[in-house]
Amino acid sequence: MHWNNNNDMLLSFLGPTKDSEELKEKERKQKMRLFERSVKQNPLRQNAVLVLKYSTAIPFKTRFNRILCSYCYIEFENIETLRDHMKTKHAKVDHNSAFYKVVDDLKIDISNFKCNLCMQDVDSVEIFMTHLLRDHGKAVNFEIPFGVLPYRQNDAGEWMCLYCKKKFEGFSEMNGHLRSHATIFTCDQCSATFLSYHGLKQHERGFRCDKSGYKPRYGLALRQRLNTEIILQCSTAWPFRTWGQNFNCSLCRVQANDPGGLRAHMACRHANFDIKLVFSRKLRKEYLKLDLTDLKCKLCFMGIESLDDLLSHLKNVHKQPIDDDVELSGVMPFKLKDGSSWHCAICKSQFSDFLSLNKHTVEHFQKYVCDTCGEGFITEAALRAHAKIPHDNKHNCRRCKATFQTLEERNIHMKTQHPMPYLCAYCKERPLPRFASWELRRRHLIEVHNLRPGAEMYECTTCHMMFKSRSQKYHHNVKVHRTKKEADSAFSCEHCARGFATKLSLDKHIAKKHFHV
Incomplete structure (x- = not known):
């Protein structure tokens, strides 16, 4: 991502300032005033406003068959709440x-x-509008539609079709069934379906179907991204990245400990994200990770099980320019669900944590194998980069200048030639004494330096306080005894008082340590 200056980058992490929030709020109110004026000039919307104003009808919106408040966009589990x-x-x-x-x-x-x-019970919108004109003298325009799509639940919580009286337990089933009764407007270019002519025209303006389908910005230079961008444009697959055990948003630097939190963030903050931003941070030698939990086609809201089925559906049903010569679109599929269990989206194998699942999933894509050492890679670029490294004696010993062809040879060398990797930092003699195992060094610390098991073993050299771990000692030094170098650093963290020499180091620190702030 390109930043104009350091101040812009800082604002992106620390949040908007008061002035910027006031400016955005002012722009939002201005847009709302213009929008309300356009609603008042639309006869169809005027009829719909009469329904909301003079009846107990509750307006709502949906995002991938999830119910949202029409005014504040809060998501709800059911219509009762x-x-x-x-x-x-x-x-x-x-x-x-x-x-x-x-x-x-x-x-x-x-x-x-x-x-x-008058609190009179009404069975349908048509009867209500007739009652509104006849009994209350309200101006209803019967020459145009009423501009509303009614839904109803019975006392048992089942959704009832107002046309054929069928009952459905879930809203998604009811919503899909309703399309069998309503007049459907279909896009000639991609076969996307809509319940109104206005919706079709807005789709054609925003989706650019008049230019023979979606055309990625990368063209033929990166053919894998052609399919990937179509998937992101036409489905509910969410892109994500990982950092250790955390799941990272691909569009900003927000982190989440569980997949549900990341999906909620995406649905709230990036419902209609700009696809090119997904690739603004380099993927290097990796595939783009996609969460296929609750995968649906955005063009027809049909539920789809796998990525291969989605590609086939988009190409055959919606006439999208899917390139069949590119295997699996340059993406790596996952079904993260709620994070309580981890299953491979390809072979259904089960794993104890995400790191094991990720390591296993990579194996499905290692289609490029080095002829010399047999190591597998998921892209040809990664194989070429690997081939540039000499295979003869490429493994070095960190304690001497010896080199080895394999890791096994280096491990044997470490055990035989450098058998004592553990040293005592408390001894005054030089060189420091070394020990073959951690247990031997622990026994030395107890017998020679009188350090009890579990006692504080890390001492601050400035104030001689003792700490149980190296990290506690480090954070103590940062907060209490900041060095001159840190104190004079140009960029300081306002959350923990650490100092950094570069803005990039500060940004990485905030994204890793203070992402929840």
Whole structure:
């Protein structure tokens, strides 16, 4: 990612300033005023506003079949909790704002449907609009649609189809069934389906289907990324990176300890992310990692099991320019789920942790093998880089100048020629005494230096405080006895008072140690 200056980079981690927040809030309010003005000029939306204003209908939005509040975009498990939220948080609200970023008709829940003016029970939107005109004299335009898409639940919590009276336990099943009754508008270029003509036109403007499908910015130079960008554009596959046991957002430097937290972050902050930002940080010799949990096609919201099925679906059904000559699109698939169990997305093998799963998944992609040593690699570029290193005596001893052809030979050398790797830092004599094992050094510390088992073994050379671990001693020195070099550093961490010589070092420190702040 390119940064204009250090201040911009610092703001990205420390959060927006008060002035920038006020400016963004001012711009948001201005956009909302313009949007509300456009709603008032739209006769179809005027009908929909009448439904929201004079009835108990609850508007809601969906993101991949998950229910969201139309006003504050909070996600809810079921429609009952949304109703309670609307009563407490949005009892008095501008109904025009419910249509913000709505492409098709506005989804509304008409369970316990009543008129707010006379509290009369109503069975359908059509009957309600007739009642509103006849009994209350409200201006209803019957020459155009009402602009709402009604849903209803029974007392048992089942979703009921208002056309054929079928019942469904989940909202996703109900939503998919509803398309069999509604008028469907289909894109001629990619076969994406929509419930309104307005939604189709907005798709054509934003998705650029009039240019023969999606064309990645990399063209033919990197053919693997052609398929990858189509997958990111047309499916719910989330890109991610890893740093130790943490899962990293590919678009910003946010970390999460569990996959669910990362998916929630992506859905909240990067629902419509710019695809080119995924590749702004170099992948080097790796494939792009994708989380395929709850994988769906964004063009038709069909659930898909594997990445191969998704590629076939996008090419055959939606006419996307998938390149069949590139195997598995240059991506590495994972199904992280909730992080309680780890299964391979390719062969279904089970593992105890993600590191083991990641190491195993890489083995499925090691299609490039070195003819000299037999080591496997997932890309041809990685194999070429490996081939540049001489295979003769490439393993060096860290304690002498000896070199070896294999790791096994170097390990034997270490055990036979350097059998005492553990040294005592408390002895005054030089050279420091060495020991063959950690246990022998521990016994020496107890007998010679009177250090009890479990006692503090790390001493601060400035104030002579004792610590149980080296890290405790290090953080003590950083906070209490900052050296002149650290104190004079140009970049200081405001969370732990550490100093760094470069802005990049500070950014790495914040991303690793203070990502939760």
